[in-house]
Amino acid sequence: MSLDARTDDGWATTRFVVLGFGTAGYACADSLIQAGAEHLVVLDDRDNEALREKAVILETLGATITLGPGSAAELPKEVDVVVTSPGVPPHAPLLAQAAERDVPIWSEIELAWRLRDPATAAPWLCITGTNGKTTTVQMLTAMLQAAGLRAVAAGNVGLPLLEAVMDPEPYDVIAVELSSYQLHYTHSMSAHSAAVLNIAPDHVDWHGSLDAYAKDKGRIFENCQIACVYNVADQATEELVMDADVIEGCRAIGFTLGTPGLSMLGIVDDLLVDRAFVEQRTTSALELAMISDVTPAAPHNIANALAAAALARSFGVPPTAIRDGLRGFRPDKHRIAHVADVAGVNYVDDSKATNPHAAQASLLAYEQVVWIAGGQAKGATFDELVIAARERLRAVVLMGQDKQVIAEALERHAPDVPRIVVEATDTGAMQIVVGEAAKLAQVGDTVLLAPGCASWDMFANYGARGDAFTEAVHALGRG
Known part of the structure; x- marks a missing residue:
């Protein structure tokens, strides 16, 4: 499709199907109407009062x-574009039919990119990775705002991206x-700069394989303009940069917990330093x-x-704003x-560690740990985690x-x-x-x-699991 701006007359004549009517699906449908779409069908197999309203x-x-039931089973005959909600897997019947008929499939991100007003469109600084995305995006937003910029966190966290794009x-x-x-299903996005924080097994059931999952992560670098940021400690992230088709002049920028090489950010003594966005980077760091x-x-x-x-430095944010953003x-x-x-025991809630890679990073932050683990593993294995963390494990409660x-x-790997x-799964299980x-x-x-697992087997979400842990710890303290 040639649609590339909300001012394009083609929005009115294009026949859209939106798959899914949750938060993302509603935002997509509403934004399409605002853009002038006159032929819009929304399909969802669910039916409840909130959706009907x-x-x-x-x-x-x-x-x-x-x-x-069955509403999203078959693709309508008259359709030019399918806009799909993020939770719908590619093997879903309607998406499979669209692919077979060569009907373009867009994510909400693709739609948001195409709906930007070219006269006023804000640059995007994009972040993905198996773990750490939300924290990193929020840190970045704090740095940008400390620099006096009107900036917002959007997408998979914070403000819906379509809402940010359509803001007057x-x-x-x-x-x-x-x-x-x-x-x-994001095809035409061209980020100012982008980062892949890490790659570890997750959502393999959705993508079909770890390789397919990694390649989808790597889409963030396609058409990148200024900087592709990778993790020096995770070779897969650098390989994604090397495989990407970027805008001429875009640079590969590494980050490392060691001393940074050329075109990297890293650590010297107790300082975070920049050896990528300074003129004297061949001889010094900022x-x-x-x-x-x-x-x-x-x-x-x-x-x-x-x-x-x-990412902030790629956008010209000064060092003082980096510091102030982090401090706040x-x-x-x-x-x-x-x-x-x-x-005398430290109790820490990292319920957001919903896969082994995240749990391993958390475990390695402490010297001696009694580890509380378990839930829905989503097909993940824990051998690598146990090997890496076994010297730190005092005991484990599962x-x-x-x-x-x-x-x-x-x-x-750690039989001793x-x-x-704990077999209990009721509301009092966390206290046990x-x-x-x-x-x-x-x-x-x-x-x-x-x-290291999802929470849905016992809790509504990872937040409810963390709240239950916090409540149990406080009850222990009152003990």
Whole structure:
């Protein structure tokens, strides 16, 4: 399709189908109507009161909404573009039919890119990766705002990207978090600069393979204009840069927890430094901030700060704004958050660690750990994690649907580490888990909730799981 701006007359004549009517689907449909689309069909197999209420709003504006079982099973005959919600996998029947008929499929991100007003469009600084995306985007936003820019976090976090793009008061720059789902059907985006933080097995069931997952992450670098930021410690991220078709002059910029080489950001003594965006980079580095400016100063979070700084520097943000942004930033709840000290033991909530890669990064931030793990493993394995962290494990308390997967990895690689398996799955299960962890912990240890798994087997979401942990720890302190 040639549609590339909301002012294009083609929006009125193009026949759109929006697949999914959740938050993203509604935003897509609403934005298409604002752009002048006159032929819009929305399909969703679900049907409930909330969806019907939203349907009434769009139907009054001319859209056709079909809800209920089977509604999204078949692609209409008259369709020019399908806009799909991020949770719908490529093998879904309607998307498979669209691919077979060569009907273009757009993500909400693709739609947002095409709806930008070319006269006022804000540049995008984009971030993806298996772990750390949200924290890094929020750090980046804090740096941009500290520089006096009208900036916002959008996409997979914060403001919906379509809402940011359609705002009548244009932003100076948008910090965009992108998931692999969103990138899969994104084709024409051209970020000012972009970063891939890390690649580890996740959502393989959706993508079909780890290689396909990584390639979808790598789409963020396509047509990149100024800087492609990669993780020096994760070779896969650099390979994605090398494979990308970028705008001529775009640079590969690394970040590292070691001393930075040329065109990198890294650490010298206790300083975050830039050896990429300074004229004298062949012989010197520019101080950006101190390690103590990063909260928490865990290694993986310092890496997040460096990635955010690389993107900010690519946009011309001065060092003082990097420092001030980091000093004022505090991560969201359930991200390696200190809960309390009880009887000389540190209790930490990292419920957001929903895959082994994230849990491993969290475990390696502490010397002696009683590890609370388990939930829905999503097909992941834990051998690499256990091998990396076994010297730090005082004990392990396991819970949830796939606890046996972790228990077997521990038996293979850390058989001497004590472990307790909690069978309870009701609302009081976390109190039992925390109680068992407290019995195993010694003074100076950290009891760490870093499940390495999704939460849906026992909790509504990772936030509810973290809240249950926090409540149980506080009850222990009142004990």
